[in-house]
Amino acid sequence: METGIRVLLLTVTLAALSGCATVSNWFHHRQEARDEQAQAREDAKRADQSLDDDTTPRVVDPTVERRKITVPKIRSANVELGLDYGAMSIEDFDTNPSYGATLAYHVTEDFFLQAEYGRSKGGKTSFETLGGNIQLLTPAERHFTYYDLSFGYNFLPGEAFIGRGYALSSAFYLLGGIGSVDFAGDQKFTVNFGAGYRVLPSDWLAVHITVQDRVYQSDLLGTTKLTNNIEMRIGTTVFF
């Protein structure tokens, strides 16, 4: 343990020293901007002086004022946030309504990263239905809460046409990722994969239909097995 702490302290010192070495550069972006402004001011002053010093009479007096361009910040609309509603088939526990929220960041026109959070509720197993009053899980344990971190690929981008006048951007996408599910009093590691279709009625609004399977290892019913929990959902998202 002693050695561990010594190694920790040494590493800390090493990292801190190298980190501190860059302190002078911390705000170099700002410094660069300041230098550029100072340079521009100096140039302008020099230009004025050269005009004043010019004693020879001019044929044409250049009265054109230099235009000052302020570059407004260009807004990025890569983040997509929305809600969805659908049906979740929990293996052995019936199909029930599900609802959730998604947050995605579009990195390129092809790829995006998506985080999802949602809930559903497990129904009765066939054993419980046939067995009368037997309850495998308490009502609280039947809540099926999940989150995923997924990678998305816009597999088939295209356009959807409504009559002759409207064309909406659309994409068929694939999803794959990891996450976790909290069900039956235990939290399990999940792997998810799925596909979806996104159509954009406007630049900032999208409608999704997604089918996603969350796979995890369950030992709830005596034997350890991989369970598939397929969800189909429809949702709307806004880009900002």
Next chain:
Amino acid sequence: MRSLPFVSLLVFLALCCTPAVSSARERLQVFVTEPYLELHTGAGRGYPVFNVVARDASVQVLFRRTDWFKVRTERGVEGWASQRDMLKTVLADGTPFTFDLGDRAGFTSHRFEAGAFLGVWGGANFVSMYTSYSFNSQLALELSAGNYLGKFTNGVTGDIGLAHVVWPEWRISPFFTIGTGIEHIEPKATLVQPSDRVEQTAYVGAGVRCYLTRRFFVRAEFKSHYIFTNLNQNERADEWKLGFAFFF
């Protein structure tokens, strides 16, 4: 808890009422210097070109999505121009229109990054994500959150710390991290149910980031966590993880 979906719905509706593209804002005007600027129907290379803007004509830049710019011509036609074509336009004073590109130079020097990882935390499966803000190309402030799922214990971790990239210009560049955090530990026991606890942690770590393409890079990382407990001995947990990240 019942009101949570309702509140979320309200937030969502509020968001819907503030569209991403507001009309009352100052827009950047750029001028075409090439023979023409192609406008596509969508933000992607496969979308057809439906309009062109002639040389010396201007377009207003409405907003940007990934590597595409939504622009409006002087005649009011709106379309998507690619980043590659927009690089050849100029501002009203003749200076080239510049913007951040998702390329190798961006990998060396950028403001934000984010990513998701899969890994192992003290023998348990570990899912985590992080985001960071770079003060310069070498030093960054990092925030990360993780969830480990083990046979006997589950837990949630949250870290804040500094990352120092030693040679940011290298395609495969090592970095060191140091910081502190908290850990929410949820032991799993069938007979006696021990209570959940929250502990403070400190970590040192190292890793490698490797530039892939565009804005993507792979990040492999190791962190050694010291968990400060009320017991006689502090605990230690090693975190190994590998994931995809991107900068923006």
